[in-house]
Amino acid sequence: MDVNAKLHDLTLSDLESYADFLRNPKNLGGKCGVYIWGFRFFDPKKEVTSDFIPYYVGKHRSNIHRRIQEHVEGLRTGTHKILKKDLLLKKANWDDNWEHCRKTYFASQKSDHCAYLHVRDKDGKNAPKSILPPNKLVELTPHIETYIDNLYVTYIDVSWLKLSDKEQNAFVDCLERYVQQLIGDDCLACRSGVTLPPDFRHRIKTSKGTEHILKNYPL
Numbered sequence: 001m002d003v004n005a006k007l008h009d010l011t012l013s014d015l016e017s018y019a020d021f022l023r024n025p026k027n028l029g030g031k032c033g034v035y036i037w038g039f040r041f042f043d044p045k046k047e048v049t050s051d052f053i054p055y056y057v058g059k060h061r062s063n064i065h066r067r068i069q070e071h072v073e074g075l076r077t078g079t080h081k082i083l084k085k086d087l088l089l090k091k092a093n094w095d096d097n098w099e100h101c102r103k104t105y106f107a108s109q110k111s112d113h114c115a116y117l118h119v120r121d122k123d124g125k126n127a128p129k130s131i132l133p134p135n136k137l138v139e140l141t142p143h144i145e146t147y148i149d150n151l152y153v154t155y156i157d158v159s160w161l162k163l164s165d166k167e168q169n170a171f172v173d174c175l176e177r178y179v180q181q182l183i184g185d186d187c188l189a190c191r192s193g194v195t196l197p198p199d200f201r202h203r204i205k206t207s208k209g210t211e212h213i214l215k216n217y218p219l
Contacts, residue, residue, distance in 0.1 A: 008202045010156050010175075012036075015052055015209035018072060018151040022065075027155075031064040032168065034175045035155035036183075036213070037071060039147075041089065052152055054183050054213050055106060056190055059176040061169060064155050075147050081189065082115040083108075085146045103186045115143035154210050174200050182214040 013027070017040075021027055038055035042048075060067040074080040087105045105113050156175065163171060177194040182204070185191045201218060 008158075008161060009205065010158065010202055011205045012154045012156055012207045012210045014207050015152055015154045018068070018148065018153060021068065021153045027065045030062055031155065031157045031159060032061055033064060033156045033158040033172060034059045034179050035064050035068060035153060036179065036210075037068065037151055037153045039088070039150045040152050041150055051212060052154075052209050053102065054188065057176060057180045057183065057188060057192075058190075059172050061172060064157070068153055072148060072151070075144055081109075082140070082143050082147060083113060084115050085143045087113060088143075088146055088150075099187075106187065106189045107185075115140050152209075154207060156204065175202070178202070179204075179214075182216045184216060 016024060016027075018037075034057065036054050036057050038053045039050075040052050041050045043050070056071070058067065058071075071080065075082065083105055087101065108114070156179070158168065158171060158175065161168070161171070173192070173194050174196055177192040177196045178200055180188060180191050181196065204214060204217065206214060
């Protein structure tokens with residue numbers, strides 16, 4: 001069966017803060033599909049919260065809820081790239097050049113743009129965060145907390161399609177790449193290496209707060 005032969009109507013879940021996402025029982029139950037996490041920032045001067053800014057698109061074949069928790073743990077323990085706080089907060093400061101900044105910094109691998117890429121030992125290998133001296137841990141904390149405090153999540157559950165394991169895996173792989181292209185590779189911190197079939201054009205219904213993110217829809 002060609003999983004791309006039939007077009008499906010897919011839906012982005014309600015946009016939720018990380019804390020609300022964890023508490024919401026609707027997000028439990030082994031959701032399979034593609035997720036998007038990113039940020040919203042509150043401007044205390046205007047008492048307005050910014051639009052959702054997608055940062056990362058990923059997938060999980062059995063439990064999106066658990067996978068998002070793994071991402072946050074990665075932010076806390078140094079396995080994820082962390083932009084410096086002042087760069088990440090440009091949207092909160094209502095910088096007119098934010099779109100340029102996002103394209104410049106989100107995918108950047110430059111060390112001066114990041115609080116850290118991956119914590120590395122003297123041999124250049126990945127090392128646990130616990131080896132860092134206390135003053136370095138204190139230095140990193142504000143950058144990490146900015147990520148987690150402003151992190152929001154939405155996802156597309158495909159478990160209801162009742163595909164076989166093989167079909168579901170292929171479908172989720174393509175859907176991840178599809179969503180990345182709809183958002184725009186230059187606006188994200190990552191991209192999949194999957195080659196998207198030309199007939200993969202499934203319909204995606206946005207939810208409140210995500211209406212603006214699929215800017216390239218339809219492809």
